[in-house]
Amino acid sequence: MAEKSTPIPSVWARQQRAADQPSLSRSAIVREAIVLLDADGIEALSMRKLGARLNAGATSLYRHVATKDELMELAVDQVVAEIVVPPAGGPDWRAAVTAAAASFRATALRHPWLASVLGQAGLAYLGPNLMAFSERLAALFTAAGFDQPSAAIDTVLCYVIGMTTTEAAWLTAVARSGETEAAFIARLMPAARQAAAGHDHLVDAYAEGAPDPAGSRDGKFAYGLEVILDGLALRLPDRS
């Protein structure tokens, strides 16, 4: 019992290391963090779980990543690379912006933690993929004829981030319930109806059930985007 503190190193107990995997690296850590984030949500990511998933101790990660916040920043930048923005200069800038927004939305729904983290990060993240994303958007809007495109970009981006944040949160809640979206809505309706009691316009809004929740989400996103594109088009010089 004397060797309670440090076990005597034995030749037989010696482990040969690192033959199995390309060991620990920043990119492997980020990759696995994204897997864990996608699977179990943002609050389920812990350094210990992530380390265990990589056959490593929790504190080993700190040799490659300064802090958990930095890890999140790296994960965001990695995932932002999935967003595809059409090249600038095409004949139809509205179609290009619509495609970029759709790609953003698809990416944000594939990684439901993205939009909320991105919204709260604001302009503090400067990762290469995020910069490249911004650059392509700026090129797109500049080529479309906006002489001061950053305000237009921010308008579209804030709308898209706000919409996908709430949509991802909703889908996460649905997924956690283990039900279909329609069943989840049905189970939520009594509480919603009771809360809406006495508010005439709200009961009207709740009255018509949505037969196709996913489709109506698509439609709502497209509607708001069209509204914004119409408003932006009015600010373009000439046309016609």
Next chain:
Amino acid sequence: MAEKSTPIPSVWARQQRAADQPSLSRSAIVREAIVLLDADGIEALSMRKLGARLNAGATSLYRHVATKDELMELAVDQVVAEIVVPPAGGPDWRAAVTAAAASFRATALRHPWLASVLGQAGLAYLGPNLMAFSERLAALFTAAGFDQPSAAIDTVLCYVIGMTTTEAAWLTAVARSGETEAAFIARLMPAARQAAAGHDHLVDAYAEGAPDPAGSRDGKFAYGLEVILDGLALRLPDRS
């Protein structure tokens, strides 16, 4: 799996006990939680600190609030009551919506945690003040002539939430730095410039310094809102 058909319980369905005389009461807890959230941010709110602030043990709070998430929901609903939405039926619906958006933004900047929590909550929060807020918005847009106002409302709301979330996050970072906004920008510029290197449109965007950061934030918010209102106006019937 057993609660497949059980309606989702809501905080608001449970009745609130009277006898709010003792120092510990639901409303006192929520009030103090808001103070703490405003002062130190969302991640600084802990049940222990909140209990200490109320001269009570941490676990005592659980007699009045089921969980910390429920407490956040109550805090959100409390703060939403500060948002002023003009009555419906006025002659100028755009001015009314602009005023409501400005009130939302002011409230969200007064309580920098509001927008992000609200965005991630999505439609799950059913507090009375949030319902009243939605009702007033619905009345406003219905009176303006939108026959299906919920899509229009969501467009405006997602934009406002997205914009104020990033703006609040930015201001929180500035406040934490202890510097003025201009000084913070100046200190951030080298990193931003380096990250933007090679991206022509971005260096252009960074080139013009903003002499009045607060004013330019106001302007950006107003610009995006005007864009959306223009786009919505196109969808109104008649207009002469």
Next chain:
DNA sequence: ATGCATTAGCGAACAGTGTGCGCAATCCCC
């Protein structure tokens, strides 16, 4: 091949966190 300097990995530990449980005290009503 050998010695050395650097570093990757990790166990223990610290200061927190949310919250369930059971016990004591207090209150209200009969």
Next chain:
DNA sequence: GGGGATTGCGCACACTGTTCGCTAATGCAT
């Protein structure tokens, strides 16, 4: 006064992010 219901709270549990030394392995120069 008796008794049941309610409130406050200390303890404990299972976590969290992160720091600190220590060991073992690796790369490099000789």
